[in-house]
Amino acid sequence: MIICDGCCCGRVEKGHNEVPIDKLEAAWEANRLGEAVKLTISDCLGPCSMHNVSILKNESGNIWLGELSSWDHYEAIVEWAIKSSEKMEGSKLPKILEDRRFVRVGESVVRLKDLV
């Protein structure tokens, strides 16, 4: 699990939403997720236009999430991590996060919800 807190993501002074790093780290610790699902706070991951960005890693590869705008999104990430650590539901992504998925195509991004 990689949470971007770089030059754009979380930069309130640029008009973006704060990344709740303290709450995430507390949730990771409270749920003892550290060994099962590693939490990494990262500098810029590249697609700044999708602030706030995260990458979920699973057996299928990387899932890019963007436009994370509230604690509800990050709380869903915590729930996904708990289920992943318990090998429940095959790490199925909560609906609230499915809507935030995107893929990178070269320098561009494509929101998956725009494809359906």
Ligand code: FES
């Ligand atoms: S600062 Fe998050 S993707 Fe660039």
